[in-house]
Amino acid sequence: MSVHIDIAGLPPEHIVFEISPLAELGLALHALSEPGHHPGLHGWATATAAALEPDLADRLHEAEFLWRNTFSDVFMPFAGVRGGDGRTGSTLAEDLDILDKLDDERFVSAALEFTCASQYGAGGPSPLTDAGMRARALDLAAARGPKQTEFTRELLRDPAAVRGWIRRLFEDCDQAFFAATWQRVQVQLAADARHKTDLLRRKGVAAAMSAVSAALTLDEDAGRISVDKLTVGRADASGSAADAGLTLVPTSFGWPHLMVLHAPGWRPVIHYPVHAPELPSPASVELLQLRMEALAHPMRMRLCRNLARSPYSTGELAESHGITPPEVSRHxxxxxxxxxxxxxxxxxxxxxxxxxxxxxxxxxxxxxxVLR
Incomplete structure (x- = not known):
């Protein structure tokens, strides 16, 4: 299982590394609402949550489905603006201005990912214009709770009002805690983006992707980047509705998530955690499955019990478990x-x-x- 991004014929200069205050705010909000995903951020999350004004805390709670379980593409509007160049804003205000440029259909589809996730990557009619998609979005929102239902109903009724509400919410987050957080992390993120850009120019796409994450591989013959994830998807970086290209965005708050925006018609985006020396390289999904299947057999579990205590020869294991040496060798x-x-x-x-x-x-x- 992987997400594949086709880059055949794409000039290297159309692959860009950018930092995004809005994307980082989205992951900061995710870390606040799901601290269990980010054990290294417990101190920051606890201190930040404790310092929030009650009104802002309540408003964040109302909207947390935008970032708690499904990370909405609302946080990467630069990828969806028609005719855009995949460049992010240098400030949160500039990123929010780009969000304002996103047309209503794309804004609504991104904001409704929590109800329409099964359609992600496949496309489909907008719930603003299609009665069936509208009913489906409302039904799925109702199954998730009254807050989601009210949000969905208001979003479909008046997207402009919801846009304004979300912008004010993000601006208040900036004033309350994010401006100081961004000032602290943007230096590291900008340095990482510059380093990866230099690597791309000097050594090529394969070296740059390898430096981003061990979960990224480039098939040069096929002209395809594969992202090792427990999901299936495909995007075309050379023929998206937004200006052709691929944007990679580093994050300090993202680990262990490695997210790929691959919505139809949007510019593909890889949102990757900045590597820290103390973080191990991720095991591939294939290797993880192989290990779990290997341990699922009861005899192999029993053999592991011996092998965890001391080294054993094949003959010793065969004698201990009453099976033949060839059987031990197969296990x-x-x-x-x-x-x-x-x-x-x-x-x-x-x-x-x-x-x-x-x-x-x-x-x-x-x-x-499973979180990648």
């Missing part, structure tokens, strides 16, 4: 392929051990994989 082969078992030779014996570091990371690898 060990599966565990080795998944990277869970290591071997070393001692004289004429080959000893097998469980890689405790890899096994200890399974839980966090799984969580990162």
């Amino acid at each position: 060990l082969s599966v565990l080795k392929k998944a990277g869970l078992v290591t071997t070393r030779r001692r004289g004429r014996y080959v000893l097998h051990s469980l890689d405790l570091t890899v096994v200890a990371r399974l839980g966090s690898d799984f969580l990162e994989g």
